[in-house]
Amino acid sequence: xxxxxxxxxxxxxxxDYPRPRTSLLRPAPVVHALRGVSLEVKQGERFGIVGESxxxxxxxxxxxxxxxxxxxxxxxxxxxxxxRLPERRLRFLRENLQLVFQDPMSSLDPRMRVRxxxxxxLVVQGHPAxxxxxxxxxxxxxxxxxxxxxxxxxxxxxxxxxxxxARALAPRPRILIADEPVSALDVSVRAQVLNLISDLVDxxxxxxxxxxxxxxxxxxxxxxxxxxxxxxxxxxxxxxxVYAAPQHPYTQRLVSAIPTLHRALAGATTSDLLAKGxxx
Amino acid sequence: MxxxxxxxxxxxxxxxxxxxxxxxLTVGAGERVGLIGESGSGKSLxxxxxxxxxxxxxxxxxxxxxxxxxxxxxxxxxRRMSRVRGRDIAMVFQEPMTALNPTxxxxxxxxxxxxxxSTKSKRSALAGAVELLELVQLPAETIRxxxxxxxxxxxxxxxxALAxxxxxxxxxxxxxxxxxxxxxxxLVLDLIVRGVLERASALLFITHDLAVVATVCERVLVMxxxxxxxxxxxxxxxxxxxxRYTEGLLAASDLETADRRLTTIxxxxxPAGQFxxxxxxRNRCRHATDICAQTPEWTGSETRGFACHHPAGVADV
Numbered sequence: 001x002x003x004x005x006x007x008x009x010x011x012x013x014x015x016d017y018p019r020p021r022t023s024l025l026r027p028a029p030v031v032h033a034l035r036g037v038s039l040e041v042k043q044g045e046r047f048g049i050v051g052e053s054x055x056x057x058x059x060x061x062x063x064x065x066x067x068x069x070x071x072x073x074x075x076x077x078x079x080x081x082x083x084r085l086p087e088r089r090l091r092f093l094r095e096n097l098q099l100v101f102q103d104p105m106s107s108l109d110p111r112m113r114v115r116x117x118x119x120x121x122l123v124v125q126g127h128p129a130x131x132x133x134x135x136x137x138x139x140x141x142x143x144x145x146x147x148x149x150x151x152x153x154x155x156x157x158x159x160x161x162x163x164x165x166a167r168a169l170a171p172r173p174r175i176l177i178a179d180e181p182v183s184a185l186d187v188s189v190r191a192q193v194l195n196l197i198s199d200l201v202d203x204x205x206x207x208x209x210x211x212x213x214x215x216x217x218x219x220x221x222x223x224x225x226x227x228x229x230x231x232x233x234x235x236x237x238x239x240x241x242v243y244a245a246p247q248h249p250y251t252q253r254l255v256s257a258i259p260t261l262h263r264a265l266a267g268a269t270t271s272d273l274l275a276k277g278x279x280x
Numbered sequence: 281m282x283x284x285x286x287x288x289x290x291x292x293x294x295x296x297x298x299x300x301x302x303x304x305l306t307v308g309a310g311e312r313v314g315l316i317g318e319s320g321s322g323k324s325l326x327x328x329x330x331x332x333x334x335x336x337x338x339x340x341x342x343x344x345x346x347x348x349x350x351x352x353x354x355x356x357x358x359r360r361m362s363r364v365r366g367r368d369i370a371m372v373f374q375e376p377m378t379a380l381n382p383t384x385x386x387x388x389x390x391x392x393x394x395x396x397x398s399t400k401s402k403r404s405a406l407a408g409a410v411e412l413l414e415l416v417q418l419p420a421e422t423i424r425x426x427x428x429x430x431x432x433x434x435x436x437x438x439x440x441a442l443a444x445x446x447x448x449x450x451x452x453x454x455x456x457x458x459x460x461x462x463x464x465x466x467l468v469l470d471l472i473v474r475g476v477l478e479r480a481s482a483l484l485f486i487t488h489d490l491a492v493v494a495t496v497c498e499r500v501l502v503m504x505x506x507x508x509x510x511x512x513x514x515x516x517x518x519x520x521x522x523x524r525y526t527e528g529l530l531a532a533s534d535l536e537t538a539d540r541r542l543t544t545i546x547x548x549x550x551p552a553g554q555f556x557x558x559x560x561x562r563n564r565c566r567h568a569t570d571i572c573a574q575t576p577e578w579t580g581s582e583t584r585g586f587a588c589h590h591p592a593g594v595a596d597v
Binding site: 186189194198 | 318319462465466470473474492515540549
């Protein structure tokens with residue numbers, strides 16, 4: 001493992017958001033969104049980040065993608081510290097690291113045709129956006145070539161998520177970050193999109209950072225997982241281990257709260273979802 | 281066991297588009313029944329027609345009877361329905377923010393639910409509100425709070441308390457935990473189950489999450505394209521599905537598989553009113569043949585049956 005180069009390294013990352021002042025006499029209250037997060041993602045790895053709403057996982061992603069600035073700490077992407085770089089020197093990051101968001105409706109411009117949406121990352125980076133490349137991308141994500149002439153609202157949720165993935169792949173990134181990519185999808189479509197992401201990561205040799213609140217989805221997709229709670233990583237490990245034998249009390253509570261078919265058919269009831277020792 | 285809810289031949293349509301066709305459904309006292317299906321399968325419309333909250337241009341046909349209500353609910357006028365709603369039938373919606381009045385304190389909203397149906401006097405209503413909050417494990421101070429001061433999980437617990445205020449004989453929950461975190465979901469589900477068990481109320485639980493329905497319910501109905509395609513006890517449906525759609529849904533949601541690739545159902549759910557004639561699932565079904573152009577007959581009884589020309593598991597039955 002030691003020969004595998006590191007794709008993303010996060011060192012002691014802190015992000016504080018000042019809130020609006022509520023009093024003239026007291027200083028503005030501060031929200032500690034991230035309190036010293038460190039992690040390392042190897043090249044070609046499928047890395048999952050799990051946590052509930054408000055745990056800081058989206059803030060972490062935004063800082064890794066240089067869409068937000070850290071208060072302190074470092075983010076090193078492929079050997080370059082991006083935390084203090086000005087926007088004009090982040091070009092390498094914008095090409096090598098791409099994002100897929102949760103809500104495919106709000107992350108696609110409703111007034112652009114699909115082919116322009118997919119070509120946009122190329123145009124922005126000053127590459128010639130050929131129709132050939134767009135057709136290639138549409139085919140890769142399993143959409144027909146004539147999909148390029150239509151608008152996002154003409155597609156279903158699953159198809160829109162395919163468009164988002166095609167756009168992310170356009171500049172041939174090496175790192176793909178997916179923020180809750182299947183949370184808004186129906187079960188039968190979720191399976192299709194998860195398969196697509198899995199296939200593309202294999203084919204294109206991508207490093208995948210997969211963020212979700214759903215530990216069972218992360219368990220299926222990722223090799224390693226970090227569990228976040230209240231701005232900190234409470235546990236990191238191989239997904240199968242974390243799922244089978246969670247060490248931290250928070251992870252234990254999280255794992256036991258997930259309803260599964262197997263447990264339910266074995267007779268588990270809703271009270272079994274509540275971890276023991278909690279105030280009932 | 282007496283049946284609390286009896287639905288016969290329920291159909292819902294908007295203009296000439298059929299959205300729900302021919303749904304039969306019974307829920308007994310103290311029974312927990314799940315209604316599962318993907319978006320656009322008609323499960324929410326079924327619930328809304330039971331409680332009489334369909335949008336104006338949407339029309340329901342068929343029969344809906346609830347134990348203790350002397351009249352037919354389909355087509356009943358608003359004056360009669362408003363007496364039933366919140367007393368005999370209560371509903372918990374997916375969005376706890378839109379279900380609460382943002383300008384009223386929680387205590388007043390809870391008291392209102394009891395005062396409107398005169399199940400409590402003005403004096404005892406506020407005490408009743410505190411009791412209800414205790415039931416859903418919220419501190420008594422919550423009575424003074426406004427909805428925006430509460431988190432999503434706390435709000436959903438208030439909505440549940442509201443629904444249980446008048447001990448309804450039927451509680452309908454429409455995706456009550458979809459917007460919540462898993463640890464909060466666990467608590468809300470437990471409160472729902474305990475709430476209906478204590479009152480021996482009937483529960484109709486709507487969700488797209490198979491694992492949730494398996495944990496909460498005893499019996500389940502699978503809906504697709506506005507029709508009930510299969511029904512039966514949870515243990516049977518989830519281990520030996522007969523309808524090809526149920527089979528596909530189960531395989532697609534099985535994340536425990538050691539295989540990197542998940543089994544999928546080809547295609548996507550068609551938009552409302554554009555389902556194929558005959559068997560609604562035939563354009564996505566791997567087993568479909570010419571005979572599927574005819575609407576499949578219901579095989580089996582109402583409590584365990586399916587509507588499929590090429591059922592799964594024939595060989596081993």
